[in-house]
Amino acid sequence: MKVVINASPLIFLAKLDKLDVLEIYEEVYSTPEVISEIVAGVELGYKDALLVKKLADEEKIRQVKVEKDLEEYEELLKLHRGEISTLLAARELGLKHVIVDDKRAIKAAKYLGLKPRSTxxxxxxxxxxxxxxxxxxxxxxxxxxxxxxxxxxxxxxxxxxxxxxxxx
Known part of the structure; x- marks a missing residue:
């Protein structure tokens, strides 16, 4: 199974030192918006951000750029850019599963025909x-x-x- 993952699950898995559980998936994707949101924490000294950055640098989390205009969806869905990019990336890649924690993002994922999973x-x-x-x-x-x-x-x-x- 291939999945697209948002920031919150990555951060929490890193805090638990359990990022390796993502190996249960064939491929894990994320977006530049999500990764840059997390990597901003590296400069602040967050160990979890450093762990996620390492995975992204090693391409164990593959980054995909969303083609659609995120701003249009921000207003419509009332979600953050990272969450929107996660949902849209799944749709654009033709994937069904997204890993998101936010309740609104979970509802939006279902509305878009995706299957959300949380941490x-x-x-x-x-x-x-x-x-x-x-x-x-x-x-x-x-x-x-x-x-x-x-x-x-x-x-x-x-x-x-x-x-x-x-x-x-």
Whole structure:
């Protein structure tokens, strides 16, 4: 499966030191808007930004430029340029899956006929594909929340239950 990923999931996976879970995908794409947003953090000394930059420099995250005018969609969708570029890149590449965390971006992705996945579900998929152990998954979920990831207690519990089901 090929995916296009936005900034937030990249940043959170980097904070967890779990960028390697992206290896579960055949190809990972992002856009120059997303990568430059993250790389701006390198000058501020953010380790997670440096980790993402390294992946982009090594072309483990392939950058694709969106052909459509992002400003037109900013007003229409009320999203940031990075999120818009992520959704449009998926459409232009003919891909179905996008990795986004923002609720509005998730809704917009569905509206555009895309299948959005968020950071916790990427971790869950990594568990399913045995890229993470059960202990690593649970620890990653706890650290994700500690790192400031917003998730409802109900969804958090549901994800942990899915993880248990996968391990049975």
């Amino acid at each position: 916790p579900f990427i971790l869950l998929e990594a568990l399913r594909k045995k890229k993470l152990s059960g202990v690593e998954f649970k620890s990653a979920m706890e650290r994700l929340v500690d790192a400031g990831y917003r998730i409802s207690p109900k969804l958090y519990t549901r994800i942990l239950q899915k993880a248990e089901d996968i391990q049975k």
